[in-house]
Amino acid sequence: MVSTEQDWREQGDAPDPATVGRRRVLQALGAATGVAAVAATGLLSYRAYDAAVLDPGGGAAHDPWRDWRAVPGPLGAVGAAVLAASPHNTQPWRFAVAPDAIDVFADPARGTGSVDPFGRERDVGLGCALENLVLACPPRGLAPTVALLPDGGGDRVAHVALAPAEPGADPLYEVIDRRHTDRGPFRPAPLPPETLDALSGPDPGGSGPAVHWIAGSAARDALGRLLVDAAEALVADTGQSIDNFAWFRATHDEEERYRDGLVLDGQGFSPLELGVAKLLPPSSRADGDRFWVGRTRDVHTATAAAYGVVTLGQGSRAAVLDAGRLLQRIHLRATAAGISLHHMNQITERLDREVTTGATSDLGPRLAALLPAGRRPVLVFRVGWPVRPARPTPRRPVTAVIA
Amino acid sequence: MTATWAGRLGSAGALLLVAAGVVQVVAGRTVPAWTGDKAFPVPLGLLTVALGGLALLAARRAGRQQQSPAARAVAALGTAGPGLLCLSTVGRLAWIPAVLLVAAALLAVGTEWRGVAAAVAGHRWRVLLGALGCCQWLVAAAAAPVPTVAAVAGGAALLVAAVLPRPRPAVLAVLVAVGVVPLALVGWAGVVPLVVALVALPVAVGVARAAAGRGVSV
Numbered sequence: 001m002v003s004t005e006q007d008w009r010e011q012g013d014a015p016d017p018a019t020v021g022r023r024r025v026l027q028a029l030g031a032a033t034g035v036a037a038v039a040a041t042g043l044l045s046y047r048a049y050d051a052a053v054l055d056p057g058g059g060a061a062h063d064p065w066r067d068w069r070a071v072p073g074p075l076g077a078v079g080a081a082v083l084a085a086s087p088h089n090t091q092p093w094r095f096a097v098a099p100d101a102i103d104v105f106a107d108p109a110r111g112t113g114s115v116d117p118f119g120r121e122r123d124v125g126l127g128c129a130l131e132n133l134v135l136a137c138p139p140r141g142l143a144p145t146v147a148l149l150p151d152g153g154g155d156r157v158a159h160v161a162l163a164p165a166e167p168g169a170d171p172l173y174e175v176i177d178r179r180h181t182d183r184g185p186f187r188p189a190p191l192p193p194e195t196l197d198a199l200s201g202p203d204p205g206g207s208g209p210a211v212h213w214i215a216g217s218a219a220r221d222a223l224g225r226l227l228v229d230a231a232e233a234l235v236a237d238t239g240q241s242i243d244n245f246a247w248f249r250a251t252h253d254e255e256e257r258y259r260d261g262l263v264l265d266g267q268g269f270s271p272l273e274l275g276v277a278k279l280l281p282p283s284s285r286a287d288g289d290r291f292w293v294g295r296t297r298d299v300h301t302a303t304a305a306a307y308g309v310v311t312l313g314q315g316s317r318a319a320v321l322d323a324g325r326l327l328q329r330i331h332l333r334a335t336a337a338g339i340s341l342h343h344m345n346q347i348t349e350r351l352d353r354e355v356t357t358g359a360t361s362d363l364g365p366r367l368a369a370l371l372p373a374g375r376r377p378v379l380v381f382r383v384g385w386p387v388r389p390a391r392p393t394p395r396r397p398v399t400a401v402i403a
Numbered sequence: 404m405t406a407t408w409a410g411r412l413g414s415a416g417a418l419l420l421v422a423a424g425v426v427q428v429v430a431g432r433t434v435p436a437w438t439g440d441k442a443f444p445v446p447l448g449l450l451t452v453a454l455g456g457l458a459l460l461a462a463r464r465a466g467r468q469q470q471s472p473a474a475r476a477v478a479a480l481g482t483a484g485p486g487l488l489c490l491s492t493v494g495r496l497a498w499i500p501a502v503l504l505v506a507a508a509l510l511a512v513g514t515e516w517r518g519v520a521a522a523v524a525g526h527r528w529r530v531l532l533g534a535l536g537c538c539q540w541l542v543a544a545a546a547a548p549v550p551t552v553a554a555v556a557g558g559a560a561l562l563v564a565a566v567l568p569r570p571r572p573a574v575l576a577v578l579v580a581v582g583v584v585p586l587a588l589v590g591w592a593g594v595v596p597l598v599v600a601l602v603a604l605p606v607a608v609g610v611a612r613a614a615a616g617r618g619v620s621v
Contacts, residue, residue: 054546256442271592
């Protein structure tokens, strides 16, 4: 290295010592700043590596979204079933597969405790999986016949008899791997009534599941406030807050290990927000609760174009399973139409919690006032035009859910 | 004498590291308590084997008697770096190799530490630019295919820019641009590629000024 001071000396034009001193201090400061900046970059790079920031939606935890379509026979149908919606992405299912039948079981180990004390959400999720399974049979040359709760109750929730048939496909089958819950903001554009009716599908009538749309501004605002109040009540309930947080997978390692649960990829962040969130340390339960209530108020309810409430006229478990099948069809129809859907279960979770604790609140009457008389709410969701595509969340592979 | 021991300890640590990588590949899921309970034991095991090989080469260099301070610094980095990195790839299996490799690095520097420190300080901008190249490679290890290609090529370009003896400014600019721009374009949402690009610019200016022999003190 050549010294500036030496150059000057050779030229017989040496600067005064104070100038040289300042120059050296500045050079040292520059070098120290460079070292600090590179060291900080190294730490960030390690975080980016550890959190797989540059591979969102990648990894083995997301393979089921890519692999399901090519698998033939009943196993392929199960591959579609595991892509269904489920509460907190708990994937509360197991399957027994035979060449001529598939049995669907509830997995009692995959509950959400005080968040779902009666297993209502679990059964809705099982209904969602059953619907995907049924949709995936015809493309594989199988005609399904479903019997709900063949044992009258217990963990076996459905027996699906399979018979050979000419291959065919429902349009909803084609979008199974594009259906994702969208927790991001929606565009401020309305959804016309005829669009919402198309999402509902044919009305079966009777006491079975039906969807009630809440799209008028007054009713929508009322339900929005109700959802925020329910979210605040849920995080104020320590038991529910803990059981909620138990299904949050904060790190990439956890995602890959468990392949279930709520993840940052599924929070509806913009790409830059997602990158920053993954670089930051995992949040605490209290921080997560605050974040969720804030997003419910400022994003979820603030940008909802309409809400759907799936209701039942009677409370049998089979009806709840059917409600799950209806929900999955609505979500698939929305996906095919380019409409986003976000499940928002906090009101019904609070209502169930109040039953178990004996507490009372005004949440039930406020929701009932928005629904047709005599109908019981099973689940709530919002719909709207997406700002950005929703991302896939981890899934356990078929091999992990075969009994 | 110290160089001989640096070579011996480093070689032993490197070979143990290779063995740890093989164990991670073969039995990572069977003995997770020993191998760090990793989600991807096979690729991490292979990476450990590769780093063990690198450490072995560096250890052989560290064992040589007559070396310049810069060569000693490179040998020390080549032995200690893989040892420390592997603490995050093979769990407890890396503890003993890491201790041996770090000890080898210290012995490689030995009594020449002043000369080594001066060599590192004299090439500080090159060292920093090379470190940024390694950052790109680290990011590439867990990236999607397209960012991986950009990060691997970018890291290589930065390392080449760091080791060229007297690069012309235009060559340096091209290498740094190739090193950071493609990854910044395809991976901007990951934030880190943008940070690397921002930091690389002044560091590259430092390399250029040092190469031109202007305004740089030893």
